[in-house]
Amino acid sequence: MDITEWLNLALRWLHLITGIAWIGSSFYFVWLDNHLTPPKQGDASGELWSVHGGGFYHAQKYMVAPAQMPDDLHWFKWEAYFTWVSGFSLLTLVYYVGARSFLIDTQKLALEPWQAIGIGLGAIALGWVVYDRMCRSALGRNNLAMGVVWYGFLVGAAYGLNQVFSARGAYLHIGAMVGTVMAANVFMIIIPGQRKVVDALIAGQAPDPALGARGKQRSLHNNYMTLPVLFIMISHHYPMTFGADRPWLVLALVSALGVAVRHVFNLRHKGKSSPSLFAAIVALIVATTGYVAWEKSGRAQAKGPDLTYADVQPIFAKHCLSCHAEHPVAMPAPPLGVMLDSAAHAGAMAPRIQKVAVDAQVMPLGNMTNMTPQERAKLGAWIAGGAKP
Template sequence: MEVSTLDAYSTYLMALRWLHFVAGITWIGLLYFFNLVNVEFMKKLDGPTKGKVIPELMPRALWWFRWGAVVTVLIGIMYYMSVLKDEPNMGSAIGIWFGVVLVTYAVIYAAFVPTSGPLNKGPILAIVVGLVVVIMMGILIAMLGGPKVSSKSLSIALGGGLGVIMMLNVWGIIWPNQKRIIAWIAANAAQGTAIPPESAKLARQAFLASRANFYLSFPMLFFMGAASHYPWIGFIK
């Protein structure tokens, strides 16, 4: 809906968009920090140094990271619903969108569970996740698209779907695994408690999920930007 006058509803929409931007910058900024800076930095630290740095740095960073993801996605869904109210079949569109996205995440989550075999290799896992995401987007375009559907709503459906998957990766894999690893490292540094061998498996899962989120963020941001600035839907009509 185009807004030409300043009223309560337009202010509400602007507040949603502003909060969405702030939370999204916090979340994705930390995602890029973890992948582009932190991973390589941690490789250069010895055991005792990690025991001091990780328990201090990571809990705070991961707090902003995981809650930034929640706020970004929840406000994004609220904004998406405000866009859909001007679209045909709003109720069924929301149901289809949630269903397709959640099934997609279930498949992706299953791909992250093994930490041995072909799926433990980054390039192979990337191909699998990429194919699953492309199939998801194709299904969403086929089921939600149509001559009366706006480019804006379809762009948000695709970008928002990727955002939901990324948030579920944060809360389903990255944070639970990192929480246990941080506790083990802190106990090792303070009391000399041995770090369980299981930590390597959990660290690998968290790394792969974080790296997947890193790559998924690029198409997600493209579709979010395209919602208001690039009417790409004309190419598929």
């Protein structure tokens, strides 16, 4: 039994479940905030009536705190904590334990695993330090200005990490940086602030309004960072994103799109709309897909009508057949059933070869066999010519 694969599945499933719980509660409370109306009676700052699941709900919000502590108070925190713990565990299992296969790209930088792991952990820690300092500075008093600067920092980090790691590894570390910031906001700012408010109420003191304002700001930031993180979580399934010549630019465009979409929803919750924002979303979609298509057309392989399987078989033998053969020597069975040990097998897999070995260049894993650009171009030419046997 392959314990590593089962552990991978368990962590990925846990990450998905807890992520849904965290994001769901986050989206709900932002929606709730944007739909509150002044109460008809009482000292709450806002209220909302809603219906769900056959019942009616009456939610009230106190801007700082109620006059008296309720007997039972629910804290929304474990969803965030377990999302981060499961995500970091998955990052460790896949990209740190398997650093040579998934994180290191020897064509960019011949790192030892400990060096790559150190850079990755340093980037994650640096992300929180930079973000937190921004929030505490004068810049933090203007959410729009800070958002622009923070976005620029992340784009720069994506560019820098792409010079060091595999494109997938760079993407996942940007996701880890942002995810860590979001979880740290809950663990280090929002929950401690709420605890101080509760302690003040118990002691019969007036809570500090700044604590609630600070927590609300960090919660708002988390709301806007959610969709870019979700994109990164699924991006490894789509090589046309991280496999671009400038994957950091694709990430920047899609992340900007995610932020814009989130802002549209936030405006709609308030009963507002912005035609210019809709136009910006359309422009971002066109820019992203257009850029990827332009890149692909620019590096399209010239057809090689004279190339046959015999011409590319040495490439497969050198870089692929230890795993992708009917009886591989590196593992019990060919991964995903992909076999390249005959003209028929390889021809049937030509589109997949194009996607992972020519376009995205994620195979061989970690490029441990040092497949050259010339060899990739030859494979592309063979495929462009019809993948002839």
